[in-house]
Amino acid sequence: MTDHAHTHAATPKDLADNLAAAFQIEGWPVRGRLVRLGETIDAILSAHAYPEPVAALLGEACVLAAILGSTLKFEGRLIVQAQGDGPVRYVVADYDTEGHLRGYCRFDPDEVAAVSQGFARPGAKTLLGQGVFVMTLDRGPDFERTQGITPIEGESLSLAAEHYFQQSEQIPTKVRLAVGSVETAEGSQWRAGGALIQLIAADDARGSTEEVWDRSRVLFQTLADDELIDPTITPETLLFRLFHEDGVRLEDARPLTAQCRCSKDRISAVLTSFSPAERAEMIEDDGKIRVTCEYCATVYELEPEAISPAD
Numbered sequence: 001m002t003d004h005a006h007t008h009a010a011t012p013k014d015l016a017d018n019l020a021a022a023f024q025i026e027g028w029p030v031r032g033r034l035v036r037l038g039e040t041i042d043a044i045l046s047a048h049a050y051p052e053p054v055a056a057l058l059g060e061a062c063v064l065a066a067i068l069g070s071t072l073k074f075e076g077r078l079i080v081q082a083q084g085d086g087p088v089r090y091v092v093a094d095y096d097t098e099g100h101l102r103g104y105c106r107f108d109p110d111e112v113a114a115v116s117q118g119f120a121r122p123g124a125k126t127l128l129g130q131g132v133f134v135m136t137l138d139r140g141p142d143f144e145r146t147q148g149i150t151p152i153e154g155e156s157l158s159l160a161a162e163h164y165f166q167q168s169e170q171i172p173t174k175v176r177l178a179v180g181s182v183e184t185a186e187g188s189q190w191r192a193g194g195a196l197i198q199l200i201a202a203d204d205a206r207g208s209t210e211e212v213w214d215r216s217r218v219l220f221q222t223l224a225d226d227e228l229i230d231p232t233i234t235p236e237t238l239l240f241r242l243f244h245e246d247g248v249r250l251e252d253a254r255p256l257t258a259q260c261r262c263s264k265d266r267i268s269a270v271l272t273s274f275s276p277a278e279r280a281e282m283i284e285d286d287g288k289i290r291v292t293c294e295y296c297a298t299v300y301e302l303e304p305e306a307i308s309p310a311d
Contacts, residue, residue, distance in 0.1 A: 016234050019253045020070035020099070023239055026247025029209040030216045032197040034235055034250070035066045036228075041179070042190040043258035044103050047297045051112050053122045054088060055190065058105045059179030060124070060157045061093035063194035065103070066256055067175070068135065068161070069095030076139040082124065082152055082160065084131020087111030091128070094295075100259035104295045123155025133160035158194075165198070172199040174217055178225035193228030195220070195242075219243055260296035267291050267300045271307045279304060 018040045023032045041062060045055045061080050069078035075097050083090035093103035107127075115122045130152075137146045148168045153159050158175035165173035177194040197220055199213045223242055227233055233241075239248045271279060271289065282289045282304075289302045 017231065018256050019235070020066045020256055021235060021250045021253035022071075023248060023250050025216075025243055026249075028212055028216065029200040030197055030212065031200055032195060033067050033070065034239065035063050035070070035192075035194045035256070036235060037063065037066070037192040037256060038189065038231060040101060040256050040258045041192040044101065044296075045190045047295070048105075050105060051107075051109065051116065053116055053127060054105050054107050054112055056121060056179040057088060057124060057127055057157070058091050058093070058103050059190065059192040060177040060194075061091050062095075062101055062103045063177050063179070063192045064157055064161055064175070065093040065095040066101060067194050067196050069097070070099075070254060072097055072137075074139055076137065076143075079136040079138065080134075080157075081136070082128050082131060082133045082157065084128035084152060086125075086127050086129025086131070087115055088127040094261070096261075098259075099254050099256050100261075101256055102258065102260045102295045106294075124152055124157050124160065125155050128152050133157065133164065135164060161196075172213060173197070174220050176220065176223050176225075176228065178228035180225065180229050182229065182231060184231075191229040191231065195223060195228065216243075258296075260293060260298065262293040262296060262298060262300075264300050264302070267293075268302060268307050271302070279307065 017036050017038045020033065020035045023034055041059055044062060045059055050058065061082065065078055065080040068080070072078060077094060077096045079092065079094050081090060081092040088105060088107040091105045093101065095101055112127070115126050133150050133152050135148045148164055150160060150163045150167055153163055156177060158177045161175045162173050165171050173196060175194065175196045179190070179192040181188045182191050197216055199209060219242055227238060227241070235250055239250065271291070279289065284290060289304055289307070291300045291302070292298070293300070
């Protein structure tokens with residue numbers, strides 16, 4: 001893999017956390033991906049005062065974006081979003097091929113509180129209601145965006161992703177996503193993890209692959225949420241525990257960092273699309289316009305006259 005998108009690859013031994021990696025099991029017609037997130041997901045989920053179920057949903061979306069985005073063979077972005085008529089209006093996570101992640105959730109706090117009364121954490125279907133799961137590939141201004149849309153089916157975005165692969169690519173796929181907080185020396189920190197396995201199509205050399213796929217799925221189902229987010233379990237240990245095979249190995253591990261795409265120039269460019277009268281209404285008492293990035297909550301302070309000359 002020589003394209004620019006993969007120049008940030010590191011050897012698995014360099015990375016134990018905040019990574020996306022591929023894995024294969026020697027001799028099995030199964031390929032997989034693993035994502036582990038510590039400081040990176042903590043930065044994204046701590047940027048806003050999200051209620052716990054909302055933070056968990058956004059964490060799932062970020063892990064999914066990293067799992068799927070890290071497979072891209074070109075420079076660009078993969079955007080995972082879900083929207084519906086429930087307490088969470090929409091959730092979006094954005095991965096670019098430099099390994100940068102960002103995400104955001106819009107929700108109604110009272111409605112979220114109302115569906116959070118039970119013993120279990122409300123999941124995707126409860127939070128999003130009737131809605132759709134959307135994956136968008138953005139290869140930049142020279143290409144048309146491609147989109148895949150499926151209904152939200154279950155209480156985890158992993159089910160939505162499995163449906164997506166079944167519908168759009170007919171590839172048998174299993175996905176596990178986990179988000180939770182762990183106690184560290186610095187206090188409570190968000191962590192997230194995820195894994196995906198896919199069946200490689202049968203061919204003459206392999207013969208039927210169904211039996212191995214059934215076995216892989218059974219083993220994959222034993223993967224516990226706390227294992228996926230436990231900072232003391234290395235990715236290699238996790239995979240060995242899961243498949244009990246000496247021949248399972250991580251490949252092409254790459255770092256994941258929380259990094260927004262906002263900048264003063266981008267904000268200024270957006271403001272130029274408003275009329276002078278609309279911009280005048282945005283000016284605060286001290287004569288400045290302030291814009292808060294909804295992703296990372298950075299506040300940008302701009303001088304109105306510096307935005308652009310009045311049309």
